[in-house]
Amino acid sequence: MSRTPDTISTLRDVLARCRTIAVVGLSPQWHRPSYFAAKYMQAHGYRIVPVNPVVAQDGGHILGEPCHASLYEAEQAIARQGGRIDMVDCFRKSADIPPLAEEAVAIGASCLWLQLGVVHEDAAQRAEDAGLQVIQNRCVKIEHARLFGGLGWMGVNTGVITAKRLHQLPY
Amino acid sequence: MADTPSSGADHAYGFGTRAIHAGAQPDPVTGARATPIHQTTSFVFDSAEHASSLFNLQTFGNVYSRISNPTVAVFEERIASLENGRAALACASGMAAQMAALLAILKTGDHIVAASTLYGGTVGQLGVGFARLGIETTFVDPADPANFARAMRPNTRAVYGETIGNPLVNVLDIAAIADVAHAHGVPLVIDNTVASPYLCNPLQFGADIVVHSATKYIGGHGTTMGGVVVEGGKFPWDNGKFPEMVEPSRAYHGVKFYETFGDFGYTMKARMEVNRTFGGVLSPLNAWLLLQGAETLHLRMREHCRNALKVAQFLQGHPKVRWVNYPGLSGSPHHALAQKQFRAVDGVPGASGILTFGIEGGAAAGEKFIDACEFLSHLANIGDAKTLVIHPASTTHRQLSEEELTRAGVGADMVRLSVGIEDIDDILWDIDQALARATA
Numbered sequence: 001m002s003r004t005p006d007t008i009s010t011l012r013d014v015l016a017r018c019r020t021i022a023v024v025g026l027s028p029q030w031h032r033p034s035y036f037a038a039k040y041m042q043a044h045g046y047r048i049v050p051v052n053p054v055v056a057q058d059g060g061h062i063l064g065e066p067c068h069a070s071l072y073e074a075e076q077a078i079a080r081q082g083g084r085i086d087m088v089d090c091f092r093k094s095a096d097i098p099p100l101a102e103e104a105v106a107i108g109a110s111c112l113w114l115q116l117g118v119v120h121e122d123a124a125q126r127a128e129d130a131g132l133q134v135i136q137n138r139c140v141k142i143e144h145a146r147l148f149g150g151l152g153w154m155g156v157n158t159g160v161i162t163a164k165r166l167h168q169l170p171y
Numbered sequence: 172m173a174d175t176p177s178s179g180a181d182h183a184y185g186f187g188t189r190a191i192h193a194g195a196q197p198d199p200v201t202g203a204r205a206t207p208i209h210q211t212t213s214f215v216f217d218s219a220e221h222a223s224s225l226f227n228l229q230t231f232g233n234v235y236s237r238i239s240n241p242t243v244a245v246f247e248e249r250i251a252s253l254e255n256g257r258a259a260l261a262c263a264s265g266m267a268a269q270m271a272a273l274l275a276i277l278k279t280g281d282h283i284v285a286a287s288t289l290y291g292g293t294v295g296q297l298g299v300g301f302a303r304l305g306i307e308t309t310f311v312d313p314a315d316p317a318n319f320a321r322a323m324r325p326n327t328r329a330v331y332g333e334t335i336g337n338p339l340v341n342v343l344d345i346a347a348i349a350d351v352a353h354a355h356g357v358p359l360v361i362d363n364t365v366a367s368p369y370l371c372n373p374l375q376f377g378a379d380i381v382v383h384s385a386t387k388y389i390g391g392h393g394t395t396m397g398g399v400v401v402e403g404g405k406f407p408w409d410n411g412k413f414p415e416m417v418e419p420s421r422a423y424h425g426v427k428f429y430e431t432f433g434d435f436g437y438t439m440k441a442r443m444e445v446n447r448t449f450g451g452v453l454s455p456l457n458a459w460l461l462l463q464g465a466e467t468l469h470l471r472m473r474e475h476c477r478n479a480l481k482v483a484q485f486l487q488g489h490p491k492v493r494w495v496n497y498p499g500l501s502g503s504p505h506h507a508l509a510q511k512q513f514r515a516v517d518g519v520p521g522a523s524g525i526l527t528f529g530i531e532g533g534a535a536a537g538e539k540f541i542d543a544c545e546f547l548s549h550l551a552n553i554g555d556a557k558t559l560v561i562h563p564a565s566t567t568h569r570q571l572s573e574e575e576l577t578r579a580g581v582g583a584d585m586v587r588l589s590v591g592i593e594d595i596d597d598i599l600w601d602i603d604q605a606l607a608r609a610t611a
Contacts, residue, residue, distance in 0.1 A: 150230070150232065165198070
């Protein structure tokens with residue numbers, strides 16, 4: 001029954017380790033929060049794998065990446081290229097999370113990330129029991145900027161106290 | 172997962188550690204440990220794409236120092252941390268900070284309910300400056316929270332008060348007045364200048380926004396003008412009373428501040444719609460000087476409180492003194508609220524360094540007392556490491572009529588001290604010899 005600690009060291013570890021992110025519910029519209037977040041992560045060296053059945057139907061792309069109808073299809077496409085999906089980042093309402101959590105376990109992801117306002121304790125527990133780290137009710141972009149630099153430039157209280165120098169530039 | 176703790180929390184750093192570290196990390200390029208002074212107006216874009224992402228607020232970064240600056244940002248984050256807030260915006264002065272705090276949410280036709288005991292400059296800004304913009308303020312006696320409730324109107328959009336008033340040194344019941352504001356769906360804005368973040372965090376008592384004149388205790392040495400607005404991050408801006416927080420911004424190409432930035436959306440709105448367009452920003456050099464001050468805030472505030480209490484007790488027993496007003500005195504009508512809201516220093520509520528007393532002989536003796544002081548500085552500021560002294564009736568409040576003086580609680584015999592952190596024996600000596608000469 002271990003739960004993922006909601007700490008700076010856990011988040012730092014997850015964001016350092018998970019380099020390929022399947023974004024479930026990624027919108028193609030530039031002003032939507034999912035697009036803001038995915039664009040930011042892509043610009044900071046992460047591979048974004050869009051999951052959006054509507055856009056996938058027309059063979060569409062988001063942020064220059066081909067869109068997939070489901071996590072399974074995304075996983076197979078990435079596996080054919082010799083890669084794997086590290087993180088499943090969910091921009092879906094809380095009620096939609098249980099089947100996504102099961103899929104995240106099935107495709108061998110190491111982290112299930114639920115965005116701001118998205119919380120599902122049962123699904124989180126099942127994913128954690130299967131060995132995944134689960135982050136709930138946080139934005140992947142805001143946490144990256146909080147821990148690796150950038151958010152403080154807007155006067156936000158990051159909670160980070162350290163005498164360690166960042167080894168990447170925060171932009 | 173088996174060897175990780177089943178539950179965990181980040182280490183909670185104390186006030187002094189945050190006063191020294193919050194917001195500042197070694198420079199990623201040079202390794203400089205002290206915060207560099209980024210004395211630049213502008214910042215290069217990597218590409219047209221980077222520039223458009225920055226202007227769309229899709230990525231965090233610096234464009235122009237009227238919007239954000241890395242040195243100023245360290246100061247902002249430090250004060251946000253010391254106030255246990257979510258985010259902060261630095262401004263050119265305390266007056267600029269309260270203007271930014273209020274203009275971020277107010278427009279012509281809106282109404283403010285404010286304490287009548289506010290600093291005179293604030294009374295002027297709200298009562299005259301904002302009135303010219305069509306924003307009306309009702310000033311109420313803050314001693315009874317019901318006075319705030321009675322003054323609320325359908326168009327009220329903010330409630331405003333000071334943790335400790337100046338020069339009355341009255342203490343506000345923050346939780347009670349926050350309840351009044353929240354019952355009407357509007358935020359409570361608190362000027363926490365006199366208490367400083369060390370003695371009181373108004374956000375913890377229900378305030379939603381805190382402003383400071385950093386010129387005073389935060390800077391602490393009387394060298395530098397500055398102000399700051401801190402957002403608590405808990406106010407529900409989508410409650411229907413603040414459509415400009417949730418609808419696309421006309422002032423910043425369609426951004427929905429609350430949806431996009433959530434619990435720091437108010438600060439982003441104040442930054443992009445007020446400071447960026449009205450221009451009252453803090454300079455990088457001033458931010459750096461204020462940061463130097465902030466690093467010793469906890470040490471200085473303890474000394475200010477210790478010295479002020481000793482001065483208050485000394486004055487209480489002095490034959491040439493009619494009355495003493497200091498919330499740190501156990502007999503003060505404000506002592507209970509001080510005990511509830513302020514951090515203890517040496518086991519008693521720390522009540523900051525400002526006190527007033529009445530001198531035998533009234534106005535004439537008051538003026539003589541000021542002139543007779545040897546190293547107590549006669550000037551119109553507070554919160555300096557130096558002890559400061561002023562006779563309000565003949566200086567800061569000179570333009571007021573007898574009736575206005577009475578309403579402001581400023582008697583002709585009132586002397587105001589901002590007790591510094593010099594040796595207490597010397598401060599008491601100077602007060603004693605000046606009292607003797609003034610009342611001889």
